[in-house]
Amino acid sequence: MAVFCAHGSLVMSKLSDSKPNRRGRRRFLRASLLGSLGAALTGKSMAGDQPLEVPSWTRHPGPGVGNTPYGVPSPFEKNVVRRILPWMSASRESSVSFTPLQDLHGIITPSGLHFERHHAGVPAIDPAAHVLAIHGMVERPLKFTLEDLQRFPAVSRVHFIECAGNGALEQHGAQLNGLQFTHGMLSCSEWTGVPLKLLLAEAGLRPTAKWLLAEGADAAAMARSFPVDKALDDALIAYGQNGEMLRPEQGYPLRLVLPGWEGVANVKWLRRIEVGDRPWEMREETATYTDLLPSGKARQFTFVQEAKSVITSPCPEKPLRHKGPVIVTGLAWSGEGRVKRVDVSFDGGRNWQPAKLKGPILSKALTRFEIPWEWHGQEALLQSRTIDETGYVQPSYQQLRALRGTNSMYHNNAIQTWQVRANGEVDNVQLG
Numbered sequence: 117m118a119v120f121c122a123h124g125s126l127v128m129s130k131l132s133d134s135k136p137n138r139r140g141r142r143r144f145l146r147a148s149l150l151g152s153l154g155a156a157l158t159g160k161s162m163a164g165d166q167p168l169e170v171p172s173w174t175r176h177p178g179p180g181v182g183n184t185p186y187g188v189p190s191p192f193e194k195n196v197v198r199r200i201l202p203w204m205s206a207s208r209e210s211s212v213s214f215t216p217l218q219d220l221h222g223i224i225t226p227s228g229l230h231f232e233r234h235h236a237g238v239p240a241i242d243p244a245a246h247v248l249a250i251h252g253m254v255e256r257p258l259k260f261t262l263e264d265l266q267r268f269p270a271v272s273r274v275h276f277i278e279c280a281g282n283g284a285l286e287q288h289g290a291q292l293n294g295l296q297f298t299h300g301m302l303s304c305s306e307w308t309g310v311p312l313k314l315l316l317a318e319a320g321l322r323p324t325a326k327w328l329l330a331e332g333a334d335a336a337a338m339a340r341s342f343p344v345d346k347a348l349d350d351a352l353i354a355y356g357q358n359g360e361m362l363r364p365e366q367g368y369p370l371r372l373v374l375p376g377w378e379g380v381a382n383v384k385w386l387r388r389i390e391v392g393d394r395p396w397e398m399r400e401e402t403a404t405y406t407d408l409l410p411s412g413k414a415r416q417f418t419f420v421q422e423a424k425s426v427i428t429s430p431c432p433e434k435p436l437r438h439k440g441p442v443i444v445t446g447l448a449w450s451g452e453g454r455v456k457r458v459d460v461s462f463d464g465g466r467n468w469q470p471a472k473l474k475g476p477i478l479s480k481a482l483t484r485f486e487i488p489w490e491w492h493g494q495e496a497l498l499q500s501r502t503i504d505e506t507g508y509v510q511p512s513y514q515q516l517r518a519l520r521g522t523n524s525m526y527h528n529n530a531i532q533t534w535q536v537r538a539n540g541e542v543d544n545v546q547l548g
């Protein structure tokens with residue numbers, strides 16, 4: 117049988133040319149079964165015609181339906197969890213948990229693994245008692261219950277959310293030896309809700325209206341200003357996440373989604389939108405989330421999360437365990453729109469090769485890429501860089517520092533380098 121698994125695809129194409137006889141069909145089935153196990157590339161030969169062992173879980177039925185009214189992952193996946201860095205913040209209420217990007221497939225982050233960034237913990241909001249107010253420079257100040265909002269036509273869109281602080285520590289050299297911590301303040305969900313422009317049309321913007329303020333109902337009453345253009349473009353008042361209601365950690369029952377914009381602008385537990393003619397200069401847009409430039413001046417509003425990417429396998433958590441063919445895969449994204457191209461380098465950025473983008477390629481969403489590689493135990497410096505549909509190219513650390521200096525913390529979109537060692541282990545490094 118070994119010959120069939122090694123040449124499974126050959127057998128299949130031959131058979132599809134001619135009508136297979138009985139024996140041929142059996143050969144075909146076997147070949148495709150083995151093919152689906154990846155035998156053509158990496159499978160082990162089977163000893164003769166020995167039947168597969170019957171494992172214990174096949175010998176008797178398992179628990180029936182309804183055993184888990186709300187399904188949870190297999191217990192064998194118990195290590196695929198959000199993680200925290202206990203030393204990073206003084207309290208859990210104002211802190212971060214990171215998404216295990218190294219363990220995810222495709223582009224959607226399961227809701228239970230969406231990273232968390234709270235300034236005053238997660239409020240326990242009764243949706244029946246929650247109200248969203250729209251007021252200020254409008255013709256008709258309005259209040260909406262969740263039920264009111266669900267009477268509007270809903271839209272569903274896949275967008276990433278990335279904290280502006282993602283990779284902030286790495287601005288001062290390679291610090292954390294794990295993808296989960298270097299890039300895990302990043303997640304991607306399908307958000308469902310009402311376009312904000314529909315609500316603003318009901319309220320009626322006054323001609324002086326230029327800026328909006330979004331405020332949360334958490335104990336931080338976290339609030340952020342954003343320009344009216346974004347409100348009338350693709351801003352969403354979301355109540356749905358990946359097919360169900362928002363998770364409490366993501367802003368249940370309402371959150372503002374400003375696609376492609378820094379995480380902090382996506383106000384959770386949204387309870388108020390005020391319309392005005394200038395920004396409000398709130399704490400999270402003055403004391404924090406600003407970028408100190410080499411000139412000593414600070415750039416106040418950096419709304420867009422610029423193009424970025426990272427290789428998710430191999431990475432420190434996913435070392436190379438086998439020599440031979442390897443699929444290198446990763447995620448790319450841009451707050452400006454679609455990812456146009458991702459290049460991968462195996463030699464620290466000297467040579468680049470275009471990776472394959474795996475659909476769907478959505479605007480302001482994570483996009484998966486992959487590229488085949490042959491690894492024979494050689495040391496390598498793996499990098500990826502995104503080029504987005506505006507033509508913007510993800511910068512190296514050298515380029516980013518030339519632009520921003522060395523005091524910048526937020527908005528780190530530099531190219532990540534993973535150093536692959538001869539034993540297959542992978543380290544977070546930065547090239548001088």
Ligand SMILES: Nc1nc2c(c(=O)[nH]1)N[C@H]1C(S)=C(S)[C@@H](COP(=O)(O)O)O[C@H]1N2
Binds near residue numbers: 336
């Ligand atoms: N009301 C409120 N909204 C908030 C926050 C908060 O603490 N309170 N944190 C912000 C920050 S800094 C980020 S990065 C994102 C994180 O969203 P997530 O927890 O759903 O990943 O929410 C933003 N919205």
Ligand SMILES: [Mo]
Binds near residue numbers: 278279380
């Ligand atoms: Mo953030």
